[in-house]
Every structure is written in structure tokens, then in C-alpha cells.
Amino acid sequence: MKEKAMIGKGNGRFIFGMTAPTMLILLIMTVYPVIFTIVYSFTDYNYLKGIHPFIALENYVKLFENVYFRQAVFNTVLFTVLAVVSEVFLGLLLALYVRSLKKRQKLLRVLILLPYLLPAVTVALIWRMMLSPNYGIANQLLQTIGLPVFNWFRDPNTAFGTILVIDIWQNTPFAFLLLYACLQGVPDSQYEAAAIDGAGYFQSFWHVTLPNITGGLALCAMLRTIDTFRLFEKVNILTGGGPANTTSTITQYMYTYGIKTLDFGFASACAIVMTVFVLILSAVYIKRAVQS
Amino acid sequence: MMKKSYLMTALKGIVGVLIIFLVLFPIYWLILMSIRPMSEMSGRISLIPGSITLEHFIKLFTEEGFDVALKNSLINSTISLVLSLATGLCTAYILARARFHFGLKKTMTKWILLVRVLPPVAFVIPLYTLFTKLGIIGTRLPIILACILINIPLIIWFMITFFQDLPGEVEESAKIDGATEWQLFWKIVLPLVLPGIAAVAMLSFMYAWNEYTYSVILTRSPENYTIPLMLSVLNTEDNVTNFGLVSAGGLTSFLPILLFVIFAQNYLISGLSSGAVKE
Structure with missing residues (x-):
């Protein structure tokens, strides 16, 4: 009893000491920026001119009237849907494959993981070299077998798809790893029961595996959506949003037309739109995580 | 039955090789390009370099x-x-x-x-x-x-x-x-x-x-x-x-x-x- 009281006394100071640094960092680095991004978004703030009169919703109106911005939103949504669906699907196939192996599961798991661990910049550069129209191995192979070659990043027909493939190559391993861990959690007894009932491979996948990993699939899709939606590195390095705006994403648009030009009011409005999108997309995830 | 499982193993092996190739080829290419002399980077590029150099790192x-x-x-x-x-x-x-x-x-x-x-x-x-x-x-x-x-x-x-x-x-x-x-x-x-x-x-x-x-x-x-x-x-x-x-x-x-x-x-x-x- 005495001891408990003693510890209880110092508790407040201990809690304060343990949380104050984080609190301070969060206030300066997140609370303050979010508030001021909102404030800036209602002003005509250019960093060089300095003056920033209040212009209400003008930035937002300008943004939504802008064809390039609308295209960037469209690209981002399309890219995210295609990338996430492919990554989860391919990740699941890989996980099922590796799980079905009798040996070398661990080795294969770590080899498959490697692309995800590379910096996005490095991944972009590797593919740029392989797909180089003049010196790349890809076009050389295509030529050898008589197929048409492309200037992959400059051709409006191929640029979007090429970046999509590169992103899928890098991030499928993450989906694989997560789903592989989920598969390990499916109890063997359920498979045995299904086998006794005479279920084949596909039946036991449908009735045993799938119901057990629905949560994992949803989480995986969620995490990949949040991450893919902010796509920037690969686009900025490989195409800068071109050709003809076909690969521009929201972040890339904001970088080109707001941050580089130091039009911080306009860029802030763009950031707010982006943030609202992300909040809507991740609402389910946040809700679930807070509850647990 | 025996034959079927043998076929299955072979098929799995082929899929495995294909996966490893798709996953690792770009990384292999990165390593290769970093040690390949510049003269071997244009024209027809070979999958295995003829000679190795550290000049790029230096x-x-x-x-x-x-x-x-x-x-x-x-x-x-x-x-x-x-x-x-x-x-x-x-x-x-x-x-x-x-x-x-x-x-x-x-x-x-x-x-x-x-x-x-x-x-x-x-x-x-x-x-x-x-x-x-x-x-x-x-x-x-x-x-x-x-x-x-x-x-x-x-x-x-x-x-x-x-x-x-x-x-x-x-x-x-x-x-x-x-x-x-x-x-x-x-x-x-x-x-x-x-x-x-x-x-x-x-x-x-x-x-x-x-x-x-x-x-x-x-x-x-x-x-x-x-x-x-x-x-x-x-x-x-x-x-x-x-x-x-x-x-x-x-x-x-x-x-x-x-x-x-x-x-x-x-x-x-x-x-x-x-x-x-x-x-």
C-alpha cells in the first residue's frame, strides 16, 4: 500500500517527462504545419512576394478549374486502383506459392522482399537504365525477337503503364510478406477438416484460406492505398509528370506548380485537397486501429 | 499418382525460377552495370560483362x-x-x-x-x-x-x-x-x-x-x-x-x-x- 502511494505521487512528473519531447515535436512539426497549411490555402501567399491577402476560396476554385490538376487527380486515382489491385492479387499468388513449398520458404521470402527494401529513387534509376531507348537491355531484347520498341518514358501511350509496372515490381513484395504472415496464421486443423470432407485445393482455398485472411487482405489493400496515393518519387525522377501530363500525380502537380514556383497559397490548397482525399480513403483503417 | 506429383514438382520449380528471375533481374542488372566498363554499355549489351572494373565507384x-x-x-x-x-x-x-x-x-x-x-x-x-x-x-x-x-x-x-x-x-x-x-x-x-x-x-x-x-x-x-x-x-x-x-x-x-x-x-x-x- 505504502509503495503504491509512493509511485502514484511521482506519476505525473514521470508521465510529463516521458511524453513532453514527443508532444513538443508533434506540436511544432505537425499541429502547427497543419493549421498553417489550412490558413495559407485561403491566401494568395507567394513566398517571394511575401504579402498574402485573404482570398477565401479562390485557390480552390482555381485548382478545380485547372485541367492539369483534374488530370492529376484522375491519374492518381487510376494509378492507385490499378497498383493496389495488382499488388494484392500478385502478392497473394506469391504467398500461396511460397507457402506451398516443402523447403526453401525462408530463402524465397527474403529474396522476394528485396525490391521493396530499395530506395524508390534507386528503383526508378534501375528501370530507367533497363528501359533506355538507346542503351537499354529491354529494347534490345524486344528488337531481337522482332517486337516494336518504345521510348518508354516519353511516349504518352506507355509512360503511365511503365511507371505502374515499376511501382508494382517494387511494392508487390510488401503485399506478399503481409499475406504470407496471414497464411501462416491459418490453423492447420481447418485444412485437415476440409480434407476429410473431401475438399479439393480450390474448395479449401475458397472455404478455409480466404475467410481466414479477409482481414489481412483488407489491411494490405488499405496500407498500399495510403502509400500509393502519395506517389511522387518515381514520377518526379522518371517523367516529372509528362509526357502531356499523362503521369502527373497530385503530389507531382503540387510540387511543379506550387512548391517550385513558391506559390505557397496555391500549393497549400492542393495539399488540403490531397489530405482530404487521404482521410476519406483511410477512414476505415483509422477507425479500426483506434478501436483496437 | 507418382507421375502427377512429379509433374507438379517440376511445374513448381519452373514457376519458382520465373519468380526469382522477375524479382532479381533488375537488381542483377544494377550490380552488373556498376562494374561494367563503359565501352561495354553501348551497342549490343551482353548479359554477362566481358571484363570487370571499379572505375565507376572510384x-x-x-x-x-x-x-x-x-x-x-x-x-x-x-x-x-x-x-x-x-x-x-x-x-x-x-x-x-x-x-x-x-x-x-x-x-x-x-x-x-x-x-x-x-x-x-x-x-x-x-x-x-x-x-x-x-x-x-x-x-x-x-x-x-x-x-x-x-x-x-x-x-x-x-x-x-x-x-x-x-x-x-x-x-x-x-x-x-x-x-x-x-x-x-x-x-x-x-x-x-x-x-x-x-x-x-x-x-x-x-x-x-x-x-x-x-x-x-x-x-x-x-x-x-x-x-x-x-x-x-x-x-x-x-x-x-x-x-x-x-x-x-x-x-x-x-x-x-x-x-x-x-x-x-x-x-x-x-x-x-x-x-x-x-x-
Whole structure:
């Protein structure tokens, strides 16, 4: 009893000491920026001119009237849907494959993981070299077998798809790893029961595996959506949003037309739109995580 | 029956080879380009180089200033890791334990989750103006702070579950022996969650090491360039003269992570896949 009281006394100071640094960092680095991004978004703030009169919703109106911005939103949504669906699907196939192996599961798991661990910049550069129209191995192979070659990043027909493939190559391993861990959690007894009932491979996948990993699939899709939606590195390095705006994403648009030009009011409005999108997309995830 | 299973094994083997080829060929190509002499990079490129050279690495580090970028990346990632761990672990412990109450606890927990989800663009503009006003925009501090901003929510969110999984009795009995809260945390709780710390430390280091978005916006002078920035500058147009340099730099950018994979892959993998089982 005495001891408990003693510890209880110092508790407040201990809690304060343990949380104050984080609190301070969060206030300066997140609370303050979010508030001021909102404030800036209602002003005509250019960093060089300095003056920033209040212009209400003008930035937002300008943004939504802008064809390039609308295209960037469209690209981002399309890219995210295609990338996430492919990554989860391919990740699941890989996980099922590796799980079905009798040996070398661990080795294969770590080899498959490697692309995800590379910096996005490095991944972009590797593919740029392989797909180089003049010196790349890809076009050389295509030529050898008589197929048409492309200037992959400059051709409006191929640029979007090429970046999509590169992103899928890098991030499928993450989906694989997560789903592989989920598969390990499916109890063997359920498979045995299904086998006794005479279920084949596909039946036991449908009735045993799938119901057990629905949560994992949803989480995986969620995490990949949040991450893919902010796509920037690969686009900025490989195409800068071109050709003809076909690969521009929201972040890339904001970088080109707001941050580089130091039009911080306009860029802030763009950031707010982006943030609202992300909040809507991740609402389910946040809700679930807070509850647990 | 025998025949069918034999066929199945063969098929699985072919699929495996195909997977490994798709996954590893680009990495193989990166390694190859970094040690291939420039004369072998144009015309018909062979899959296996005729001769091997280290000229790209030597030029990269002696003439292109990649040594500075490497130093910057190491310093930034390490400092931000140490600071994020120090503050993040303490906060995660408080948030994980029901016996610690304070008014903002729930708000703080939710805010941290939100910060983890929000994109960098939600914070970066006011940070840019703030750092300029403080006069630190020409230094390495903005990148270190940005990496701390990325890593603190990750560490807290990750470690909360680790702390919660510890049985409360350990702390109870230590308390009865008269340990202060700080001694309890430092001497008893932290050693028990070391595996979790190792896993999250590797993840944090990796994210700081790979960071590009904040860096490209918050860095002005080349002397503060990190490896991803330096690589993106080296990579100008479609220019074969830089392929060797870019590859050598790209391979260098992969080395620390490769060390994790070789020496501590279990921690790394448990860190990356933690979401699957924990949430």
C-alpha cells in the first residue's frame, strides 16, 4: 500500500517527462504545419512576394478549374486502383506459392522482399537504365525477337503503364510478406477438416484460406492505398509528370506548380485537397486501429 | 499418382525460377552495370560483362562527391533514429499502460495515428517557411527533423503493441521491490522489448535512408545532399556516360539495407509484417 502511494505521487512528473519531447515535436512539426497549411490555402501567399491577402476560396476554385490538376487527380486515382489491385492479387499468388513449398520458404521470402527494401529513387534509376531507348537491355531484347520498341518514358501511350509496372515490381513484395504472415496464421486443423470432407485445393482455398485472411487482405489493400496515393518519387525522377501530363500525380502537380514556383497559397490548397482525399480513403483503417 | 506429383514438382520449380528471375533481374542488372566498363554499355549489351572494373565507384567517390552524400545519409539516418527512438519509446510506454493517465492521452494516440497516415505535403510548406525563418534551411537539420517526423509515429504505433503484450505482473513485482517508475522502464521493461526495438529501429533507419520527398523540398545546397538526392541529380538525361556512376551509387544506396537482410533478416521481416498479426 505504502509503495503504491509512493509511485502514484511521482506519476505525473514521470508521465510529463516521458511524453513532453514527443508532444513538443508533434506540436511544432505537425499541429502547427497543419493549421498553417489550412490558413495559407485561403491566401494568395507567394513566398517571394511575401504579402498574402485573404482570398477565401479562390485557390480552390482555381485548382478545380485547372485541367492539369483534374488530370492529376484522375491519374492518381487510376494509378492507385490499378497498383493496389495488382499488388494484392500478385502478392497473394506469391504467398500461396511460397507457402506451398516443402523447403526453401525462408530463402524465397527474403529474396522476394528485396525490391521493396530499395530506395524508390534507386528503383526508378534501375528501370530507367533497363528501359533506355538507346542503351537499354529491354529494347534490345524486344528488337531481337522482332517486337516494336518504345521510348518508354516519353511516349504518352506507355509512360503511365511503365511507371505502374515499376511501382508494382517494387511494392508487390510488401503485399506478399503481409499475406504470407496471414497464411501462416491459418490453423492447420481447418485444412485437415476440409480434407476429410473431401475438399479439393480450390474448395479449401475458397472455404478455409480466404475467410481466414479477409482481414489481412483488407489491411494490405488499405496500407498500399495510403502509400500509393502519395506517389511522387518515381514520377518526379522518371517523367516529372509528362509526357502531356499523362503521369502527373497530385503530389507531382503540387510540387511543379506550387512548391517550385513558391506559390505557397496555391500549393497549400492542393495539399488540403490531397489530405482530404487521404482521410476519406483511410477512414476505415483509422477507425479500426483506434478501436483496437 | 507418382507421375502427377512429379509433374507438379517440376511445374513448381519452373514457376519458382520465373519468380526469382522477375524479382532479381533488375537488381542483377544494377550490380552488373556498376562494374561494367563503359565501352561495354553501348551497342549490343551482353548479359554477362566481358571484363570487370571499379572505375565507376572510384570516380563516384573521388570526383562526384558521393562520399559527402554517403556521409550525410549516414549522419542524418543515425541521428534521426537515435532521437526518434529515445522520444518514441518513452511515449509508447506511457500510451500503452493503463495506469498512466493524463488528459490528452486519447487525443495524442489518435493524432499520432493520423500523422502516420497523412502525406508529407500536409506538413511540408509551413515547415519550409519555419525552417527558413529559423535560418536552418541550408543545414542538415531539416532532413533530420523530417525523418524524426516520419519515424516517431511509426515507432510509437509499433511499440505500443509490444508494451501491451508484456505481462503486467513483472512491473507489479518490481514496484513492490521499491523500483521507481524510471528504473522499472529502463532496467526491466526495455530489455524485455529489445526484439521489438531492433525490428522498428531497422525499419526507421531504412525509411530515413530512403527518404526523398521531404529532402528534395527542404534541401538547398549540394553539400547537404543525401544519397537519394545525389542519385537523382546524377541521373540527368538518357545519357550512357552516367550509367556507371548511377549504378555504382544505386548499389551503394542498397548496402546498409542489405546488411540488415544478411545479419538480421528475422527482425526486419517481423517488423515489416507486424501489421498482419497485430491489428
